[in-house]
Amino acid sequence: MRLATLKDGTADGRLVVVSPDGKACAPAMVQTLQQAMEQWEDIAPRLAAMSSFPDALDAKQLAAPLPRAWQWLDGSAFASHGALMDKVIGIEPIKTDRPLMYQGTSDKFYGPHDDVRMIDPALGIDFEGEFGVIVDAVPMGTSPEAAMKHIRLLVQINDWSLRALAGAEMKTGFGWVQAKPPCSMAPFAVTPDELGGEWRNGRICLTLLVDWNGKRFGAANGEPMGFSFAELVSHAARTRDLVAGTVIGSGTVSNENYRDIGSSCIAERRGIEIVDTGAPVTEFMQYGDTIRMEGKMADGRAPFGVIEQKVVRP
Amino acid sequence: MRLATLKDGTADGRLVVVSPDGKACAPAMVQTLQQAMEQWEDIAPRLAAMSSFPDALDAKQLAAPLPRAWQWLDGSAFASHGALMDKVIGIEPIKTDRPLMYQGTSDKFYGPHDDVRMIDPALGIDFEGEFGVIVDAVPMGTSPEAAMKHIRLLVQINDWSLRALAGAEMKTGFGWVQAKPPCSMAPFAVTPDELGGEWRNGRICLTLLVDWNGKRFGAANGEPMGFSFAELVSHAARTRDLVAGTVIGSGTVSNENYRDIGSSCIAERRGIEIVDTGAPVTEFMQYGDTIRMEGKMADGRAPFGVIEQKVVRP
Numbered sequence: 340m341r342l343a344t345l346k347d348g349t350a351d352g353r354l355v356v357v358s359p360d361g362k363a364c365a366p367a368m369v370q371t372l373q374q375a376m377e378q379w380e381d382i383a384p385r386l387a388a389m390s391s392f393p394d395a396l397d398a399k400q401l402a403a404p405l406p407r408a409w410q411w412l413d414g415s416a417f418a419s420h421g422a423l424m425d426k427v428i429g430i431e432p433i434k435t436d437r438p439l440m441y442q443g444t445s446d447k448f449y450g451p452h453d454d455v456r457m458i459d460p461a462l463g464i465d466f467e468g469e470f471g472v473i474v475d476a477v478p479m480g481t482s483p484e485a486a487m488k489h490i491r492l493l494v495q496i497n498d499w500s501l502r503a504l505a506g507a508e509m510k511t512g513f514g515w516v517q518a519k520p521p522c523s524m525a526p527f528a529v530t531p532d533e534l535g536g537e538w539r540n541g542r543i544c545l546t547l548l549v550d551w552n553g554k555r556f557g558a559a560n561g562e563p564m565g566f567s568f569a570e571l572v573s574h575a576a577r578t579r580d581l582v583a584g585t586v587i588g589s590g591t592v593s594n595e596n597y598r599d600i601g602s603s604c605i606a607e608r609r610g611i612e613i614v615d616t617g618a619p620v621t622e623f624m625q626y627g628d629t630i631r632m633e634g635k636m637a638d639g640r641a642p643f644g645v646i647e648q649k650v651v652r653p
Numbered sequence: 654m655r656l657a658t659l660k661d662g663t664a665d666g667r668l669v670v671v672s673p674d675g676k677a678c679a680p681a682m683v684q685t686l687q688q689a690m691e692q693w694e695d696i697a698p699r700l701a702a703m704s705s706f707p708d709a710l711d712a713k714q715l716a717a718p719l720p721r722a723w724q725w726l727d728g729s730a731f732a733s734h735g736a737l738m739d740k741v742i743g744i745e746p747i748k749t750d751r752p753l754m755y756q757g758t759s760d761k762f763y764g765p766h767d768d769v770r771m772i773d774p775a776l777g778i779d780f781e782g783e784f785g786v787i788v789d790a791v792p793m794g795t796s797p798e799a800a801m802k803h804i805r806l807l808v809q810i811n812d813w814s815l816r817a818l819a820g821a822e823m824k825t826g827f828g829w830v831q832a833k834p835p836c837s838m839a840p841f842a843v844t845p846d847e848l849g850g851e852w853r854n855g856r857i858c859l860t861l862l863v864d865w866n867g868k869r870f871g872a873a874n875g876e877p878m879g880f881s882f883a884e885l886v887s888h889a890a891r892t893r894d895l896v897a898g899t900v901i902g903s904g905t906v907s908n909e910n911y912r913d914i915g916s917s918c919i920a921e922r923r924g925i926e927i928v929d930t931g932a933p934v935t936e937f938m939q940y941g942d943t944i945r946m947e948g949k950m951a952d953g954r955a956p957f958g959v960i961e962q963k964v965v966r967p
Contacts, residue, residue: 407896409721409760412830433825441827442756446723446896458794458892479967480772501892511747513755514828516726520893578772578815579834582721582760653793 340387341527341642342492344372344402346450352402356389357527361644363392372405372473372528376584379475379491387530398644403448403524404494405473405584411445411522413469413498413588414438414571416564420593420603423610427619428506438566438574441514443498445586449523451644454651455499457520457626463502464624464650466551468603468632470543470561471496471588472568473528477581483541486572489581493534493543495525495634495643496588502606502623522588525632526644533642541567545634545642547592549603552628556608557601559594561634603632624650654701655841655956656806658686658716660764666716670703671841675958677706686719686787686842690898693789693805701844712958717762717838718808719787723896725759725836727783727812728752728885729904730878733911737924741933742820752880752888755828757812759900763837765958768965769813771834771940777816778938778964780865782917782946784857784875785810785902786882787842791895797855800886803895807848807857809839809948809957810902816920816937836902839946840958847956855881859948859956861906863917866943870922871915873908875948917946938964 343364344352351371355364367386369375375382415421416438425432433439449455457464473492481489498519505518531538537545542564549557566574571587592603602608609619624630632646657678658666665685669678681700683689689696729735730752739746747753763769771778787806795803812833819832845852851859856878863871880888885901906917916922923933938944946960 407723409723410758415827430826435821435825437821439825439827440830442758442830444724444756444893445759446899447894456793462892479770504892507749507751509826511749511753512744512823512826512828513729513753514826516754516756516889517892575830578776578818578831579758580761585760 340530341533342372342386342404343396343526344404344406346400346402350407352406356386357396358392362396364394364396365389365392373584376473376475376491379583383491398526399452401526402450404526404528405448405524405586407447408445408584408586409582410585411443412440412575412585413443413590414440414566415590416566416571417590417593418565419595419597420591420607423607426613427606427610428509430509438571440571440574443519444521447521449521449648451523451526451646452648453523454649455523456653457650458653460625462504465500465502465605466630467498467500467591468547468549468557469496469498469589469592470494470634471586472572474572474581474585474587476583477572477576477585479576479578479580481573481576483567483569483573486576487541487569489572490531490568492528493531493538494528494586495632495646497523497630497632497646498588499523523646523648525646527642529642534636537636541569545636547603548633548635550631555601557603559592559600559603561589561592563594564589626650626652654844655847656686656700656718657710657840658718658720660714660716664721666720670700671710672706676710678708678710679703679706687898690787690789690805697805712840713766715840716764718840718842719762719838719898719900721761722759722898722900724899725757726754726889726899727757727902727904728754728880730880730885731904731907732879733909734905734907734921737921740927741920741924742823752885754885754888757833758835761835763835763962765837765840765960766962767837768963769837770967771964772967774939776818779814779816779919780944781812781814781905782861782863782871783810783812783903783906784808784948785900786886788886788895788899788901790897791886791890791899793890793892793894795887795890797881797883797887800890801855801883803886804845804882806842807845807852808842808900809946809960811837811944811946811960812902813837837960837962839960841956843956848950851950855883859950861917862947862949864945869915871917873906873914873917875903875906877908878903940964940966
């Protein structure tokens with residue numbers, strides 16, 4: 340089952356169920372995805388049973404499947420991303436055996452075709468292609484095994500970042516606020532069964548194609564996460580209940596063979612340049628730049644649809 | 654004007670306007686405080702004009718005035734708190750000329766008399782008494798001067814912390830997730846005029862009386878913030894729009910003469926003990942411990958009411 344949210348002038352939009360071919364949809368029996376998450380066991384089977392899709396679907400009219408969430412916690416579960424970022428930021432490698440995770444702004448997720456408003460290109464505008472999950476209510480102290488059952492939907496995310504601010508905020512230990520404006524989501528939130536065997540070990544094993552200004556920039560696969568999504572959810576729930584509709588992210592998708600397949604963010608490429616030449620070469624994004632992201636299955640299908648956005652002045 | 658939220662079985666509760674003596678209330682013309690924040694310029698004058706309070710008010714039946722928020726950003730604006738915390742955590746003093754701020758969990762604020770569920774007392778359960786503000790919608794890039802006008806309500810907060818996790822999370826640079834379970838709010842959110850001259854320079858100049866297990870622990874005043882709330886709001890809004898109903902915190906209220914007036918959190922006292930004897934002496938909270946917090950005006954009034962809570966097993 341694939342779910343999407345139509346823009347209707349409200350902050351939460353209107354939930355629809357998407358046809359198997361992605362070209363049509365039908366209104367859900369609840370108004371919003373948040374409502375569906377709050378009563379998932381009851382609602383999901385009824386949504387999944389729908390077989391008539393009377394309305395044409397125009398991806399450009401879509402909001403994020405969850406246009407705002409009560410909570411967004413983003414991991415950093417790809418080791419090769421972390422190692423390059425340490426070089427970019429100029430810090431010692433982070434020593435921890437637990438998942439890295441920060442709390443981000445969740446009151447807004449950009450829709451997949453929304454223009455992205457950035458206050459100043461001098462702040463180092465960067466994309467971060469990643470995958471995520473949406474959970475129903477997770478009680479405090481839930482184990483990774485039990486957390487797996489709470490993963491109800493999978494999503495694809497662009498975690499927008501402002502790199503000129505990131506290092507300074509990180510060094511305070513307080514985490515990122517200014518460096519992390521709102522993220523974007525791809526059109527469709529999908530149930531794990533949509534990915535077949537490519538939802539494996541709690542990981543979204545799709546290849547994330549990233550094109551910056553129409554040119555291929557990265558094609559990293561989601562499989563080599565150092566922690567599974569179930570482990571990330573359990574980590575997040577160690578000392579708090581997770582409210583239904585909490586979104587948990589993987590962090591930037593990154594593979595060890597980044598020299599062959601590229602990167603899902605500009606900062607990583609700059610990290611490689613620092614390793615190779617002592618200094619970064621590739622500049623960050625400018626107003627008018629575009630970014631396209633599409634997670635591909637081995638058979639070529641793109642279950643989440645496509646993020647395609649432009650950076651603009653506020 | 655003072656506003657409160659009655660528990661009614663829903664996540665957002667039901668907004669009421671509180672009588673001047675704090676003993677009675679009247680239903681607001683909007684259901685929730687979140688709704689009021691979204692249309693403040695229209696709603697606030699109508700709420701303020703109410704003069705009949707037909708219902709008795711029992712503070713024990715109150716939720717937090719804003720039982721959940723789309724965003725909670727907490728500063729750390731008291732220099733004497735920061736200096737002691739550096740010693741507790743065992744880090745070099747944080748070097749920055751900008752406000753310190755982290756994004757916290759906002760999907761739940763405990764009501765003033767709710768039991769507080771903590772997963773494990775071995776994690777170093779601590780209170781943090783502080784003040785905060787609630788803003789209406791603040792556009793990205795708003796100056797401190799313009800931010801002042803968006804500060805619509807003032808609140809009193811207990812920012813619950815788990816100190817055994819705080820240092821390790823801070824050292825990753827990603828900020829706190831596990832170390833910061835949900836906060837609590839005092840009964841009443843108040844308009845700035847309620848504080849008269851004690852809302853001054855964008856600061857809540859009240860003395861925060863903190864009693865742990867019935868014994869006075871701290872009586873620090875909110876005036877010596879290194880940054881005003883307007884500066885904190887502007888900092889938060891530098892690269893994002895702040896949604897109406899965003900809550901911004903001061904960080905732990907702390908004064909330089911902490912040896913005379915005590916502290917608003919246990920960790921600070923442990924910092925003093927480290928300075929004096931090389932090691933902390935005071936233990937953190939245990940199950941069954943109580944905490945009481947009451948911000949007092951010079952004339953003895955307590956406009957926010959009282960937080961009075963017990964720590965319990967989940």
